[in-house]
Amino acid sequence: MSRNLWCLLLIAGLLASCGEGPDTTETNDDDQNLQPAATATDATFPEKIAAGTIYEVNIRQHTPEGTINAFAEDLPRLQEMGIKMLWIMPVQTIGTKNRKGSLGSYYSIRDYREVNPEFGNLDDFKSLVDKAHELGMYVILDWVPNHTAWDHPWITEHKDYYAQNEAGEVIYEADWTDIALLDHTNPATRAAMIDDMKYWVTEADIDGFRCDHAGHEIPLYFWEEATSVIDPLKDLFWLAEWDGARMHLEFDATYAWELLHLTEDVAKGEHNADDLDEWIRKDLQEYGQAPIRLTMITNHDENSWAGTLNERYGESQKAFATFVFTAYGVPMLYSGQEAGLDKRLRFFEKDTIDWSDPNQLQPFYTQLVQFRLDNEAVWGGLYGGMPVRINDNANVYAFKREKNGNTVIGILNFSATSQSADLTDSSINGTYTDYFTGEEYTLESDGSLELGPWEYLLFAR
Numbered sequence: 001m002s003r004n005l006w007c008l009l010l011i012a013g014l015l016a017s018c019g020e021g022p023d024t025t026e027t028n029d030d031d032q033n034l035q036p037a038a039t040a041t042d043a044t045f046p047e048k049i050a051a052g053t054i055y056e057v058n059i060r061q062h063t064p065e066g067t068i069n070a071f072a073e074d075l076p077r078l079q080e081m082g083i084k085m086l087w088i089m090p091v092q093t094i095g096t097k098n099r100k101g102s103l104g105s106y107y108s109i110r111d112y113r114e115v116n117p118e119f120g121n122l123d124d125f126k127s128l129v130d131k132a133h134e135l136g137m138y139v140i141l142d143w144v145p146n147h148t149a150w151d152h153p154w155i156t157e158h159k160d161y162y163a164q165n166e167a168g169e170v171i172y173e174a175d176w177t178d179i180a181l182l183d184h185t186n187p188a189t190r191a192a193m194i195d196d197m198k199y200w201v202t203e204a205d206i207d208g209f210r211c212d213h214a215g216h217e218i219p220l221y222f223w224e225e226a227t228s229v230i231d232p233l234k235d236l237f238w239l240a241e242w243d244g245a246r247m248h249l250e251f252d253a254t255y256a257w258e259l260l261h262l263t264e265d266v267a268k269g270e271h272n273a274d275d276l277d278e279w280i281r282k283d284l285q286e287y288g289q290a291p292i293r294l295t296m297i298t299n300h301d302e303n304s305w306a307g308t309l310n311e312r313y314g315e316s317q318k319a320f321a322t323f324v325f326t327a328y329g330v331p332m333l334y335s336g337q338e339a340g341l342d343k344r345l346r347f348f349e350k351d352t353i354d355w356s357d358p359n360q361l362q363p364f365y366t367q368l369v370q371f372r373l374d375n376e377a378v379w380g381g382l383y384g385g386m387p388v389r390i391n392d393n394a395n396v397y398a399f400k401r402e403k404n405g406n407t408v409i410g411i412l413n414f415s416a417t418s419q420s421a422d423l424t425d426s427s428i429n430g431t432y433t434d435y436f437t438g439e440e441y442t443l444e445s446d447g448s449l450e451l452g453p454w455e456y457l458l459f460a461r
Contacts, residue, residue, distance in 0.1 A: 044235045045207075045208065045235055045236065045237040045238075045252055046237065046252040046253065046292045046380070046381060047383060048084075048138070048235075048237070049084060049085055049138070049237060049253075049292070049330060049380070050292070050330065050379040050380045050381055050383035050384065051084070051372055051373050051376070051379045051380075051383070052082075052083070052084025052085055052330065052372070052373070053082065053083055053084060053085075053325075053330075053331050053332070053333060053368075053369045053372060054083075054084070054085045054086075054087055054239075054294070054330065054331070054332045054333070055078060055083045055085065055086050055087065055332070055333050055334075055335075056087045056089065056299055056300065056332060056333065056334045056335060057071060057086050057087065057088045057089060057335055058089055058300055058334070058335040058336075058345070058353075059071055059088065059089060059091060059119050060103070060106070060118075060119070060350060061335065061336075061345050061350070061351055061352055061353050062074065062335050062336075062353060063352065063353075064352050066118065066119070066350060066352070067118075067119055067120050067124070068091065068115075068119050068120040068124040068125055068127075068128050069120055069124050069127075069128075071128070072124075072127065072128045072131055075128075075131055075132060075135055075137070076135070078137070079135040079136065079137060080366075081338070081362075081365070081366045081369050081370075082366065082369040082370050082372075082373050083137060083333070083369065084136070084137060084138065084373075085137060085138040085139070085140060085207075085237070086132055086137055086138070086139045086140070087140050087142065087210045087239070087332070088128075088139060088140070088141050088142060089106050089142045089300060090106040090107060090109060090141075090142045090143075090144055091106075091115050091116055091119050091125060091141070092109045092110070092111060092112055092113075092114055092115065092116060093109070093110040093111050093114045093115070093116050093117070094106065094108055094109065094110060094116055094149065095108045095109070095110040095148070095149020095150055095151045095152065095178065095179075096110075096149075096151060097149065097150040097151040098149075098150050098177055098178045099149075099178055099348075100177075100178045100347075100348045101346070101347070101348020101349050102348065102349060103118070103348055103349055103350065104149075104178065104348055105178060105179075105347065105348060106142070107144050107147075107179070107212060108147075108148075108149040108178045108179050109144050109148055109149055109152065110148070110149040110151055110152050111152065111153070112193075112196035112197075112199075113196055113199050122203070122204070125204055126203070126204050126205070129204050129205050129206060130205070133205070138207040138208070138237065139206050139207050140206060140207055140208040140209055140210050140237055140239060141200055141204075141206050141208075141209055141210070142209075142210045142212060143197060143209040143210065143211050143212060144212045144213075145182070145184070145193055145211060145212070145213075145214075145218055145222070146179075146181065146182060146212060146213040146216055146217060146218060147172070147173075147176070147179035147180055147181050147182055148179065148180055148182065149178065149179065149180070150178070150179070150180050152180070154192070155170065155180060158188065158189075158192070160183075160186055160188065160189075161182055161183060161186060161188065161189040161192065162180055162181060162182055162183055163181040163182065163183040163217070164183075173217075181217065182217075184217070184218050184219055184222045185219065190222050190225055190226075193222075193226075194225060194226050194229050194230065197209065197226060197230055198229065198230055198233065201230060201233045201234060201236070202233060205234075207234075207235075207236060207237055208236040208237030208238055208239065208252075209236070209237075209238060209239070210239040210241065211223075211238065211239065211240050211241060211242075211251075212241050213241060213242070214240035214241055214242040214247060214251070215240065215242040215244055215247060216242070220246065220247075220249065220250065223238075223247075223250040223251070224249075224250060226250075227250050237252055237253070238250065238251040238252050238253070239251065239252065239253045239254075239294065240253065240254045240255070241255055242254055242255060243255050243256065243257040243258060245286050245287045245291070248287065248290075248291040252291075252292055253291070253292035253293065253294050253330065254287075254291065254292075254293060254294065255293075255294050256283070256293040256294060256295050256296075256328075256329055258279065259276075259279055259280075259283075259293075259295060259324075259328075259329075260295075260296055260297065260302070262275060262276065262279055263276070263297060263313075263320045263323070263324070264306075264312050264313070266320075266414050267312065267313045267314065267316045267320065267414075269415070269416070272394045272395050272414060272415070273393070273394060273395055273396055273397035273412075273414045274394045276323070276397050276414070277389045277397060280327070280328050280387055283328075284386075289381060289382055289386060290381050290382050291381060292329065292330050292380045292381050293328065293329035293330070293380070294329060294330060294331075294332055295324035295325075295328060295329035295330065295331050295332070296324060296331065296332040296333075296334070297309060297312075297313065297317070297320050297321060297324055298312075298334050298337055298341075299332065299334050300334065300345075300347075303334060303341065303344060303345055304344050304345055304346070304347045305344075305347075307344060308341065308342050308343060308344060309337070309340075309341070309342075310342050315416075315453070315454055316414070316416075316454045318364060318454070318456065319412050319413070319414065319454045319455070319456045320414075321364075321365070321368060322368065322410065322412060322456045322458060323397065323410070323412055323456075325368040325369075325371070325372060325378075326368075326371065326372070326378045326401075326408065326410050326458065327378075327387055327397070327399055327401075327410060328387055329380055330380035330381075331368075331372070333365065333369075335353060336353035336354070336355070337361075337365070338357075338361055338362045338365040338366075339353070339354070339355045339356070339357040339361060339362060340357055340358060340359045340361045341353060341354070342354070364436075367435070367436065371435060371458065371460070374460075375406055375408050375460050376403045376404055376406045377401040377402055377403040377406045377407060377408040377460075378401055378408050379403070383403075384401060384403055385401035385402045385403035385406075385407075385408070386401065387399045387400075387401050388400050388401070388425075390409070390423055390424055390425035390428060391411070391421050391422050391423050391424055392422050392424055393419055393420060393421060393422040395413065395414055395415040395417075395419050396411065396412065396413050396414065396415075396419050396420075396421050396422065396451065397410075397411075397412050397414060398410065398411040398412070398421055398423060400425060400427075400428060406460065406461075407428075407460070407461050408458070408459070408460050409428055409432070409443070409458075409459040409460075410456070410457070410458050410459075411423075411449065411451065411456070411457040411458075411459075412455075412456040412457075413451035413452065413453065413454055413455045413456070414454070415453065415454070416453045416454065417453055418450060418451065418452055418453060419450070419451050420448055420449065420450055420451075421448075421449040421450075421451060423443060423444065423445050423447070423449065424445055425445055426445040426446075428443050428445070429443060429444050429445060430442070430443060431443075432459035432461065433459070434457050434458065434459065435458040435459065435460060436456075436457075436458060441457065441459070443459075
């Protein structure tokens, strides 16, 4: 399945470069002409999401009702935007013992197989998955393997499933007093967890998992066992909430956490475009090009605990959104981000998203989603082109990505002052039309292109 696909892709690329098979693609010195093994007719994950955008769904806050069925009414809008995958935050029952707030955390799960009655029931969730599939979208479920609620039946029936101190007491971590830490060195814990994961694939026909704290107190051999048991059921997408190359032995995608925090630092003027370029180059050296890296500028944790996009990025939000959608990886949108969500949603209470979109951001984000779908050069992993920087101004990040005759050029000013792009690649010389404004620009490696504060340009040919 997808774990083995990484190795197959690298082997296929080596064979093609050695002339041991037919090569019908254009030569590209930047990406060494590496080609994915799968074709459009036999696509599997991660290819099926390489061009897409992942949308994180906060069921509780997405609608005034806060239910699965109410969210389902929004599917046509998301499909029209071009969203390809829905990541549903945990829908299971939430523990009451040691609960935080009046509603508790989605990540304090009392029963892995029960749907939170505040959200609906299993039939509602299955209907949501079916509707999403009908609209051409995939659904992955947020999975919490690290811990359970204190009133999960395992606490009394299988105490040996849990991590314990020397006194034999089940433990928790840091200030996460509402959860009990599991012990995955116990084979019985792993077997029970895998059985519950299988349930959602066989009963609800989900397309994969976003795995919470995937490398935190969880041995990699758990994921080896999980994928070996669950992958034969259907083609699945595995997303790890973890930043580490070793995770790609079992996962299709990992979080680019460092990039998220680096963009925040650039927005504050503490780092610059040179640092962004260095991060991408080092990430490619560490991971290679095949793994899918999830890129974002917000999610449920960042919004609730670190601040809104306006708080963290201010006027630079669109520039950084353009960057994470086009320069590297596969991007994610969080519920309400496309409507300019401008409040920290309370994590343990009902706090409905304001969808009034006062700054009319949905058309902008729709353009970004569609641009990815239309331009192969910016797809994720081996399915897109290698990003190459084409300027030398420390405050401007200009890049070129090429794939199968499609070229994308992005030029972004990551500063609050006007800057000259200082382009260095003569191969891009010519006249282009900016994707967002329709305005024509002449790009010249020895010319001068002036950018306003936080200005961003995007060209495709």
